[in-house]
Every structure is written in structure tokens, then in C-alpha cells.
Amino acid sequence: MRYLPLTAEDRSAMLAKIGVDHVDALFADIPADKLLRGPVDLPRRKGEAEVERILSRMAAKNVPAASVPFFVGAGAYRHHVPATVDHLIQRSEFLTSYTPYQPEIAQGTLQYLFEFQTQVALLTGMEVANASMYDGSTGTGEAVLMAHRVTRRNKAVLSGGLHPHYAEVVKTLSHMAGDTVVAAPPSPKADEDLAALIDGETSCLVVQNPDVFGNLRDLRPLAAACQARGALLIAVVTEIVSLGLVESPGAMGADIVVGEGQSLGNGLNFGGPYVGLFAARQKFVRQMPGRLCGETVDAEGKRGFVLTLSTREQHIRRDKATSNICTNSGLCCLAFTIHMTLLGEAGLARLARINHANAVKLAEMLGDVRGVEVLTGAFFNEFTLKLPGNAAAIVERLAAKGVLAGVPYSRLAPAAGLDDLMIVANTEVNTDEDRAAFVGALKEVV
Amino acid sequence: MLNNQGRPTAAGAAGAQSHPTFTGNRALMIEEALLFEIGRADVTGVDLDEPEGIAFSSEVGTGSREENASGKRAFKHRLGGLERKGAIGLVGLSEPETMRHYVRLSQKNYGIDTGLFPLGSCTMKHNPRLNEKMARLPGFADVHPLQPQSTVQGALELVDELARWLLALTGTEAVAMSPKAGAHGELAGMMAIKAAIEARGEAETRRVVLVPESAHGTNPATAALIGFVVKPVPARADGTVHVEDVRALLGPDVAAIMLTNPNTCGIFEPQVVEIAAAMHAAGGYFYCDGANFNAIVGKARPGDLGIDAMHINLHKTFSTPHGGGGPGAGPVVLSARLAPFAPLPFLRRTETGLELVEDRAAAGESRPFGRVTAFHGQMGMFVRALAYMLSHGADGMRQASEDAVLNANYIRAGLQDLMSVPFPDHPSMHEALFDDAWLKDTGVTTLDFAKAMIDEGYHPMTMYFPLVVHGAMLIEPTESESRAALDLFIMALRDLALRAKRGETERFAGAPFHAPRRRLDETRAARAPVLRWTPPEPVRDAAE
Amino acid sequence: MPTYYTKDHEYIRVEGDTGTVGITHYAQEQLGDVVFVELPEIGRAVKQGGEAAVVESVKAASEVYAPVSGEVVAVNAALPDAPATVNEDPEGAGWFMKIRLADTGELAGLMDEAAYKALVGA
Incomplete structure (x- = not known):
């Protein structure tokens, strides 16, 4: 087997050195009737070429985004990732290293985490950011738990514009932990009165911006309403490129910002791995979940970086930890930070302008299709259409015509009764031809 | 005639001391500044054209399609008045600078591809590139x-x-x-x-x-x-x-x-x-x-x-x-x-x-x-x-587990006369556990021993875990190591163990000596946490 | 001023109806460099053996338990900004809080200095 260096001769010599006759002597603690006598009933080893053949065949059954006009978003976005990013994250020393618990030989990881934390703090307009979470949805769950710890309350209020999967993650976690969740009904036009739902028991209000329907929201009145009641405002950003053009949640008064960082550096990957961004005000730092990298000096006085404030974490606090989390999204946050470095402030702003301009163009074109209404007033690169019919069926018909058009809201929340809504995203990768193909196909199917 | 021109080809005398360099670099070990110290706000490594034919108006708009004088559609953004007001504070690098920055950072890391990575309970096995x-x-x-x-x-x-x-x-x-x-x-x-x-x-x-x-x-x-x-x-x-x-x-x-x-x-x-x-x-x-x-x-x-x-x-x-x-x-x-x-x-x-x-x-x-x-x-x-899984097949995965267990027990057999095994009555599975009883009175701790391993070119084992064993050292070689690699690892650890027992504490107390950084001050990092870069304070006039 | 000790390595130095509480020299040595201290709010009622404060070093975190029941009447406000004081002078400037005793009878269940020294083998 190509991955196993030991030869049969090695094995017998090593067994002799250990002083046993057979390798099964080393498995003596396994009850004899539970020890398998031969391989389980699965295929035998395969060469590289055959593995490639099998997996390529499976891959070929899928329709990749690049092969069609593609407008699917709702929490994961197709952007162009520079070739440099993928090359760098595959360097052995990044790819095959462990969590940097031995800082003397992990400064590479630690320094990029420090740079990543700085970039995330700047983007979100917050004072501190951690070294990333699994993804945006789990980060949102963790943010709610953190708000409970800070406020010593246990009721979360969720906006009806929060991605339904995110809301489900929060509800599941809260149900299990015995906490309370008040979820506002879906608000395709962002016209909900969230301030009315906040009371003296509320620990936090969770608002997504842009929301799942694409609406841009002014968080400032909500921040004020939270503050008046002693609750925290948690802002969720699933399209991080928007922050190149839109006011940051921090500047609008958020206390905790959670983001999905997939848009920068990371591909769609059918849903994962992605990278959760997590930022907060400095005064809450000891209540934050996840790893934190901090600056210090070594024995010779040279600047270096270490994981710090780890007493919050599970390996020390055990059942009193702030979270059970013990991984971050290392390589995905490296990809994020490299892409962000390549873009820089100027590049990110331009990228955001292109996204917005393209989306406005598409919205105007789609709004001209008879029977189709663009529901979203202010948006970044995503908006919601009201269709003259079942959106899921229309999406299927468009797929049959070779256009991956958008996400029917009913796929995310079947019970909401909003079967005629479709969420459409338009990024810098979409061309005028793509948009024309989409509009043309839509005219034929509605 | 003998040609005595050109470069000398002998290695020359090896100076015993390290020679300070102007840059602080040591040949391939290159110091790298923080991104925020080398990047610039207006530099980018991604070529993007401004959206064609449209300009971002500062007016708040809800979308407009009036034609302007040149016949092009005037564009008004639809950001609902929520456009960003100030700069973000990010910096960028050109593509070659980006490449160099991250390649240099990578060179300060130890990975499985670098060497034996015996981190107990973490299973640091070979990562096949076919998978990638x-x-x-x-x-x-x-x-x-x-x-x-x-x-x-x-x-x-x-x-x-x-x-x-x-x-x-x-x-x-x-x-x-x-x-x-x-x-x-x-x-x-x-x-x-x-x-x-x-x-x-x-x-x-x-x-x-x-x-x-x-x-x-x-x-x-x-x-x-x-x-x-x-x-x-x-x-x-x-x-x-x-x-x-x-x-x-x-x-x-x-x-x-x-x-x-x-x-x-x-x-x-x-x-x-x-x-x-x-x-x-x-x-x-x-x-x-x-x-x-x-x-x-x-x-x-x-x-x-x-x-x-x-x-x-x-x-x-x-x-x-x-x-x-x-x-x-x-x-x-x-x-x-x-x-x-x-x-x-x-x-x-x-x-x-x-x-x-x-x-x-x-x-x-x-x-x-x-x-x-x-x-x-x-x-x-x-x-x-x-x-x-497809590569290994059912037979290969069974073999991999057997090899992982064999390798761990081989290391244990090679070290147990020098290092103490807390639970000698059971065979090890895929990781061999030692405690620090054998280090008693040597002045060397588990941490010192692990840091000295770094100087020998190894990633340390898992230390002080599990908590039930004093000064625990948990060694998991995985199935990815050859017998020759294990033999060298055992010899290196035996050499260190003998030195510890002989009281050569100076080899351990300050270790690592040869890594990109010496031991780092974790107390300082935790007492006054610096978790992000901030611009340096403007230099004040000393006379003030 | 009698000083009493708990098996969890807190001390309480009693003056009148109030006791000054902190962690012992032995405890700070075991913890290593203290990097963070969380103190209770003044006025909080604590129960004997209940969690009253938190002390963290780089590698360990532990609760500081109230040696007696009563009300927190003062805290060492300088401590959170200078946690090293706990290492330097644990039984002096590194005190955590003052508790007004609800029941002086509880003191009988604590150790005196000799008994505590015997416990930690000093």
C-alpha cells in the first residue's frame, strides 16, 4: 500500500523487538469475540488512477457553477479566487501543520492568524476578532450563547431576515441548552418591528445584514433599542464582500458581529468547509468563544505570537468552558486572509462596486419581465423576486434550460408559505451574457 | 598550469559563534514583518475594472434608468443610504509581495511533511495529495x-x-x-x-x-x-x-x-x-x-x-x-x-x-x-x-491500524528502559504514554524535554495530557513512519533522556535554541492581550 | 487578627465582623503567573463554599470559594489591572475581597495556620 512504509520484514523485526509473536498480541485488550479476523466487507485497495476515475465519474454528474449562467446565493457566493490563494494554502507547512500549540515552530500560522484577526476587526468595525469559527451559522449560535453569558439573561430574539438555516441552528442549540428563542416571521421587505420584541429579559437581538432576502438594513435604531433594554445587538453578515461598500455593523452599533467568510478565498464546496468570522467589543473578550492569537516576545525579546486567553477554552475549563469548540477553520481563514491581502482596501471596494452594479443591472432587467416583481428596495448583490408561480418549480424549469437561477425561499423554509419567492445573487463573475440568458429563460418559463 | 582563480570550493573553517546579521535574517530563516507594516492602502494584487459605463453617485437612490447626455444610463446605487462613510483601514500587497509574504510565513511552521509529528491523540498522518x-x-x-x-x-x-x-x-x-x-x-x-x-x-x-x-x-x-x-x-x-x-x-x-x-x-x-x-x-x-x-x-x-x-x-x-x-x-x-x-x-x-x-x-x-x-x-x-478510503480499501485500512499500533509499541519498547511507563500492564494502542517519574531530581521537566525535541528536528509529543498522569508525554507516531525514521527518533530521544539524567540541564532549560523563535512569554500575552495590529502612536514632540 | 484557611487554599483574616479573603501563597505558587482576576460585585451575598471570584493563570483557571457566608463589602479594585500582585503578595496587597460575616460560627470549621501548613506540607 503506497502510503504505508513498513515492509513485511520490518514488521516481523519490530514485533520481535517488542517481544510478541503476532500483531494481534498488541490488540489483546479487545475482547476476543469482538476482534475482527479479516477486513470488513468493503472494496480492496486501489491505485491512484482508479481512485481518480471513480471520483471523477461522480464529480461529472454535477453541474458546476462555472459551466452555466449561475445566480445562486443565500449564504454562499461564487466569487473569483486568485490562483495565488490556492497555491499558497497548499504549501506543506500550512496544509499539514497542527493547531499552533508549539509557538516556536508555528509562527507562520500564528502570524497569519494575527493578521486575519486584524482584518476581520477592521472589516466588521469591531475592536477584537477571534481566529475563526466553523462557519457563519455555528458562529451565530455561539454568539447567542456569549450574549447570554454577558447579560446573564437567556432569551434571544431573531429577525425574520435571518437565514432560516442559521435560525434553525440557534433554535436547536437553545432548545438543548434550555434557553428561549423568539423568532420573528419572515420579512421579505424588511418591514418588521424588531424593537417591539425586545424586553427586559432579552439577552440579544440577532439581525442579518444584508438579510437573507438581500435587504440592506439600518442597524442604528436597533442598536439603540437594544442598548435601552440592556440587550446586545448581534449582526450577522453572510456576504462579507458587502463590507467593501456598506457601513460596517460596528459603526452602526453592533456588539457582536458574526460573518460567513466563504466569499473571500474559498470556493462553494457544496456547503463546506467555510470560515466563520467572529468579532466583538473589547470589553467582552473574555466571554468570546474560540481561539485567540496574541502578540508577545520570546526569550531574546523578539516579537512573536502565541495562542492566548486559553483559559476560556475546553481543554482547561472543561465543563466551565465558554464553548466546546476546539478547532477553527485554519486553512479557510488563511485563504480568506490571502485573498483579502491581494485585494487590499482599494481592491475590495472596487470588487464590491462591481458586485453591486451588476446586481442593480440584473434587478432592473428582471423587473421588466411581465409578472415578476423585485421586492427588495435597498440591496448589495442579492435581492428577492416575487414570481407568478411556484418558485421551486420555476427554478427546476430554469435548470432544465441550463440556468441555475436562484434559491426558492421555500427550500430554506418550506412551512413559511412564501412559495413564490426566489432569492437571486449576482457577483462579479456574472457577465452580460449570463444575465441575458437568465432573463430570456425566465420569460419562457413564467 | 593550475587554475587558482575563481571561487574557493572548500567549506572553510566553521565558526563556532553565530554572526549577527544586518537584517536579523539567518540565511533561509527570514524575518517577516506584519502585513500591516508592509502593505499600502492603495496597492492591490487583483486587477479589477471599475463597473463599465457607470459611476457611483453619492446620492441616495432607489435605482434609476434616466439616460444622461452621452446616452449612457446614469447609475444610482441602491444602497439605501447605508454606504460606507470612512476608510476601512485595510492594506494590500501586489501579487509577488503577497507570494513572498506567505511563503516566508510558511517556512516558520512545522508540518507532517517536514518530519515526524508524534502528537498524541491528534493522529498526524500523511496527507495524500491525491485527496487535494x-x-x-x-x-x-x-x-x-x-x-x-x-x-x-x-x-x-x-x-x-x-x-x-x-x-x-x-x-x-x-x-x-x-x-x-x-x-x-x-x-x-x-x-x-x-x-x-x-x-x-x-x-x-x-x-x-x-x-x-x-x-x-x-x-x-x-x-x-x-x-x-x-x-x-x-x-x-x-x-x-x-x-x-x-x-x-x-x-x-x-x-x-x-x-x-x-x-x-x-x-x-x-x-x-x-x-x-x-x-x-x-x-x-x-x-x-x-x-x-x-x-x-x-x-x-x-x-x-x-x-x-x-x-x-x-x-x-x-x-x-x-x-x-x-x-x-x-x-x-x-x-x-x-x-x-x-x-x-x-x-x-x-x-x-x-x-x-x-x-x-x-x-x-x-x-x-x-x-x-x-x-x-x-x-x-x-x-x-x-x-x-478508496485508496486503502478495507485491507489497507486494517493494515494501517496494525502499523500505527505496531509503531507506537516499537517506540515504547525502544524507550521504556529509560523513560517510565505509567501503565505497563496493558499494551499500547496507537500511542505510547510516558510519565515524568524518570525525570525526578534531574531538574528537567516534561516541557523542557519536549522543547529540546524541537532542536532535534521533531515536533514535540502531546504533553501534560491526559491529566491523570503526572507530566504526561503521549507519543503517537501513526502508520506513516518508516522503521528507519522510528529508529532515528528513538535514538534521538534516548540521547536526550541520557543527557537529562546526566544533569545537562542547560541543553533543556532554554530550549529550543534553533527554532525561528525561542520560548515565548505567554504570561505577557495573557496579562495585557494584544489581539490585533494597531497603527503606531504618532511620534510626539519630545519638548512638549 | 486571627487568620483561617480552607482546604481550597483561600485564607480569611478576620477583624471584627469582617474578613479579608484571598488565596494563599501556596495556591499562587501552584497556579503560576496569574494573568486575570474576576471579582464579585460589592453587595453580593455569598455562601460558605460558594463561588465568589475567579483567578486565572496562563495554564489554569480556578474559582475562589467564599470561606464564610456573608456579604461582599469591598473588593480589591486594583487587582484586575495588576494581577501579578496575587503572585507577589498574595496574603497582603493581593487580597481579593472583604466579606461581612453572617455567622462567625462558620469559622470553627476552617483551619488555623498550623493545620493549613501541615496540609500543604510547609
């Missing part, structure tokens, strides 16, 4: 989680096939694929247990979770996170959990036990079957921490041992890269008793193909406890893990 190549096939990497299911049948097939392999290797009924990492899988597994207890109407009474003292910290953290009360199970002197100790704690208040097997001392729990039976008889569930599954893949099936739930760290056992701390992937297998409570989404086979069930209403007989993440899990990791 397969994960980047556009059919896997460039598909969206919310595309119509008819356009991702191959992706669903891959998830289904990986699930089939996991079920066959573990001997269980169902698997929840969506958890994003080991601790997340553990959370999902414990949520399934909680849901099953709720369904029995015992949510108020069964609230205790038993956790051995030797457990990973995630176990008590997970149980506490979802409202369970953690009760420790004492560790026995031989490093195992005894069924009588568990029985003594059982009662109608006990929901589950969380047991790592093979355990954190590197021992297969000999009474695991009896413990499972005792838990079941008392109405509780058996959660198995699968962190150490690499020791027994193809040798024993956890389902046969009586487990109800076990997460699988694809980044340990099935070779997906650790990536400097993630991403992981933590599918959790479930027994028949827990299978109905598996979270959304899950796969179902229908006449037309595979269907992803994403909603409770569509779940049929199942009673999913909820959802643990957006979308469907770590697809990129699934591809890598399946590539590993």
Missing part, C-alpha cells in the same frame, strides 16, 4: 449547496458512499454527516441522546453524564453546554475505567457516559462491552469519543462493542489535512436507538435518485432533533476522506 486534487474537481468544489438537487446527484452520491464506508467500519445504523469538526460531532451526538431522552419523557430526571477523569476536555464542555450535569468517573491505577466504578454511579438520573476508546492513555478499555451493557441496563446511552479510532479501524467495530454514538474526526483517522487548526469534519455514527433522532439534513434514496431531506415536515418516520449547521457539512473533507 480530487477535492478540487469542479464537480465537487464549484457546486453550490442550494443548487437544485437534480444538478448535484454526484455530490450526494459521494456523501452517501462515504456514509456507507463509515457505517461498515463502525458497525452502526446511521450517520449524521453535517457536523463540522470532532467537538461539533460530539455535540450532535449528545443532542441526539438528549432528544431520545426527551422522547422517553425523562428530560427532567435524566440529567447526569458520566465522564472519566482522563477524558478530553471537550467531553465535559459538550455535556455542560446542553444542560447536562457532569459527574466524574475515577481513574483506576491501571489507566482504565472499571465497570464496577460505573455501576456505582448508575441510576435513573444518568443519561449517558462519555468514554474515549481507545482511551486517552492509549489503552483499549478492556471492559468496554460490560460498561456499555451496564449503561443500557440502567436506561442510559453510551457516547464514545472516536478521537482514537485510528487504532482499531478494521480491527474492531464500535457498534459491536455497544456504543450508541461516536464522532469520527476525518482529519485524524481519514487523513484530511489539519491545516494549522482546521477545517475539521466530524460525522457522528448512531446506533439504531438514536438513528431516528439524527439531525437535518440527511440523505434518502428515492426512485429518482438521492434526496437530501432538509426539513422536519419531509422527515417521515424520523424525528430529527434539529440542525447543527447551515447546509450539509464539510463536502471538501468528505471527498478527501473517501479518496483515502
